[in-house]
């Protein structure tokens with residue numbers, strides 16, 4: 001039963017409907033990024049019933065598990081050549097930057113008698129996936145020779161590695177690139193995918209270039225947060241994922257370990273111990289194997305997270321107004337990284353509420 005992530009499905013569905021409407025009003029097709037849900041088919045079924053037109057995920061395992069859900073699906077991490085068969089079989093489109101991968105997609109699409117859609121990614125400064133303008137010229141020319149690949153769109157991704165945010169300058173650069181490529185190669189991109197949740201503010205303020213007709217949103221919808229700006233979205237529900245974990249030991253102990261100290265702990269880290277004297281400490285039954293400790297924020301503001309090991313998290317509960325005992329449950333707010341960890345740990349339960 002514990003640890004468990006409780007997922008407030010109604011709030012999430014409400015957020016999706018609101019953001020989908022905002023997108024529609026701005027002629028944007030919303031691609032909902034489902035990777036936070038791991039491979040939770042029933043949850044994704046509920047989400048699809050809100051009327052969104054596309055889901056996307058970074059992992060083929062997840063997309064494969066959604067095979068019976070009738071909706072357009074994109075792979076948003078560049079495909080591995082070793083997974084091409086599944087990419088063609090289980091997705092409608094994938095993001096791409098490498099001609100060798102596109103050629104492999106073409107060969108597999110021929111075998112499966114399918115046309116695979118590709119969305120080419122432009123490097124706009126965040127320095128993760130993306131091609132230069134010259135590389136795109138080359139890839140487009142080469143791809144036009146391939147029988148089973150459709151150049152479906154062009155996209156950019158920001159705010160994931162380099163913490164670069166979308167603004168009028170880089171959005172202008174992107175829209176100029178789109179016109180340049182369409183004119184030069186005599187093509188029309190059906191999808192012009194302008195970014196992820198960090199574009200939420202520009203969307204709301206109607207400051208996105210008109211050429212952008214798609215956004216890929218995860219965090220903004222699930223957490224009501226605009227990443228990189230770390231700004232709450234007032235009109236959406238937050239705290240839609242809550243962790244509950246159980247106390248397995250509760251004892252008074254000194255704050256400083258004693259005995260001969262080695263160079264590091266079992267995670268190759270060297271801890272810093274603050275001497276607060278004898279403290280009441282609770283151990284809860286989950287650990288760094290399941291979640292990043294810096295992504296946890298206790299509901300009880302008087303709890304201090306001291307640290308942990310693979311299977312244990314150690315809390316200082318001395319200052320709490322609650323008189324905790326073994327078997328009690330401690331609740332946490334979660335950030336994006338913590339939810340991702342927890343949702344993919346097989347040792348953590350998930351409960352829709």
Ligand SMILES: Cc1ncc(COP(=O)(O)O)c(C=O)c1O
Nearest residue numbers: 033076157196197216217218219
């Ligand atoms: C290519 C791509 N697009 C969109 C997203 C969604 O990002 P966010 O959760 O910030 O909306 C991600 C990350 O999950 C991504 O890698």
